[in-house]
Amino acid sequence: MKFYNLNFHKENKNFSQVLKIGLGKNQGLFFPMNLPKLNNKIIQDLLDLNFIDRSSYIISLFLNEKEILLETLKTKIQKAFNFPLLLKLIDKNIACLELFYGPTLAFKDFGVRFMAQMLNFFNKKSKIIILTATSGDTGAAVAHAFYNMKNIEVIILYPYKKISILQEKLFCTLGDNIKTIAIKGNFDDCQKLIKQVLNDKELKKELCLNSANSINISRLIAQICYYFEAYAQIPLNQRKKKIIISVPSGNFGNLTAGLIAKTIGLPIYKFIAATNINDTIPRYLKKGYWKPKKTISTLSNAMDVSIPNNWPRVIEIFNKNNWNLKKLESNSITDIQTTETIKNVYNKYKYILEPHSAVSFCALKSQIFKKDTFNIFLGTAHPAKFQDYIYNTLNQKIILPSILINCMKKKNLSHILSNNFSNLKEFLIKNYII
Ligand SMILES: *Cc1c(COP(=O)(O)O)cnc(C)c1O
Numbered sequence: 001m002k003f004y005n006l007n008f009h010k011e012n013k014n015f016s017q018v019l020k021i022g023l024g025k026n027q028g029l030f031f032p033m034n035l036p037k038l039n040n041k042i043i044q045d046l047l048d049l050n051f052i053d054r055s056s057y058i059i060s061l062f063l064n065e066k067e068i069l070l071e072t073l074k075t076k077i078q079k080a081f082n083f084p085l086l087l088k089l090i091d092k093n094i095a096c097l098e099l100f101y102g103p104t105l106a107f108k109d110f111g112v113r114f115m116a117q118m119l120n121f122f123n124k125k126s127k128i129i130i131l132t133a134t135s136g137d138t139g140a141a142v143a144h145a146f147y148n149m150k151n152i153e154v155i156i157l158y159p160y161k162k163i164s165i166l167q168e169k170l171f172c173t174l175g176d177n178i179k180t181i182a183i184k185g186n187f188d189d190c191q192k193l194i195k196q197v198l199n200d201k202e203l204k205k206e207l208c209l210n211s212a213n214s215i216n217i218s219r220l221i222a223q224i225c226y227y228f229e230a231y232a233q234i235p236l237n238q239r240k241k242k243i244i245i246s247v248p249s250g251n252f253g254n255l256t257a258g259l260i261a262k263t264i265g266l267p268i269y270k271f272i273a274a275t276n277i278n279d280t281i282p283r284y285l286k287k288g289y290w291k292p293k294k295t296i297s298t299l300s301n302a303m304d305v306s307i308p309n310n311w312p313r314v315i316e317i318f319n320k321n322n323w324n325l326k327k328l329e330s331n332s333i334t335d336i337q338t339t340e341t342i343k344n345v346y347n348k349y350k351y352i353l354e355p356h357s358a359v360s361f362c363a364l365k366s367q368i369f370k371k372d373t374f375n376i377f378l379g380t381a382h383p384a385k386f387q388d389y390i391y392n393t394l395n396q397k398i399i400l401p402s403i404l405i406n407c408m409k410k411k412n413l414s415h416i417l418s419n420n421f422s423n424l425k426e427f428l429i430k431n432y433i434i
Helices: 015-021 040-048 051-060 070-080 108-122 137-146 165-172 187-199 201-206 217-232 253-263 280-287 311-321 335-349 355-362 365-369 383-394 402-408 421-432
Strands: 002-005 008-014 030-032 086-091 094-098 128-133 152-159 178-184 208-211 242-248 270-275 329-332 373-379 415-418
Touching (some): 015 108, 040 217, 086 335, 108 152, 108 217, 165 402, 201 421, 217 242, 253 270, 335 355, 415 421
Parallel strands (some): 178 415, 270 329
Antiparallel strands (some): 002 030
16 A cells, blocks of 8 residues: 655655655655455454454555565564453443553553554664654653664653653663653653754754654554454444444544544444543534644643644545544543543442543543443543542542552653753764764
């Protein structure tokens, strides 16, 4: 399969190329050229396969056999998806797709670990440097996915003293090929610095730089797989109902993957795009004008985005399928609603949500009372990541998974730098150009 640039249609590339460059000319996102439409029989056969075999088939649709053999691809997918995922029923017609059993306890492990396996496979010669800015989840996923890979160096920037100690320990204690830098500024400053590095002529000439952000199509391709797994785990007596999936959204990569799954034939009736109070998309869909506001900090902080970078891909999917964008339901949820939802769901079902999953649950709204629907909301992070907040809200102690306990004991290896490009450049030259 080829991928074309949404801002420059003449630019076509295959998977291994878009994997390495991320963005195309004119800052354009890549999009699959011919999304296949699988018939019912194939979909049913796929649903009978196990997660790894099914995922290998789905992902192989996007690659060429010439680029990577199916058998090799399968071993890479096995390494990337080496943890379980569960569709947890909390009522007859409501389930949480629990995507948080990976090494960093958030769904980002799926996409980033697949990307890491692919980059490691397709890049055997030169040394690549992966640069990422993080406000938490992405940095941890990137650090663990690339840890110990030869020929790949990772640099992660994050805002000094602005992320929780638990989050920090999860990715700043690894060492080896993973360097972490606390920047005395906020998340936007970190992102700005990365852009400056990626655009610096001298650094570009000396270093092979890449960013692992959700603009990279490889991450989205991996995420298609868990929508199929969700469907495969729906109880048989519920499958005839309308399947509704609520996706807690920030940059809208997760939703894009779900919409691609539907495009290639997975029978999902409807998606709901759930956001927190950063509501650019719900307002756009209701009122028809694009007016991002300043980003506001919320409890579901991984979704604090006001200009979602995958939105052009969502639009492309609707256009190509001749779907009406008005049919995309999108609900914005406040922090007060988020906390109320966590309390209500615990009282009613004895199920503990964290803020991101609570936003996706709450956005289902009246759907759950309809008898002809089966409702899935995505659980994107493990509640243990929000231990203190949950203790204050529910008076419940959460047992920390062993990975968190282990890294809490380790030393933080981060460097601290001021919010200043020339300092960062000096650091890169000193450490990577000899
Ligand atoms: C990144 C993230 C999201 C948002 O996903 P997008 O693909 O950016 O829309 C939701 N929840 C959690 C826990 C995340 O880390």
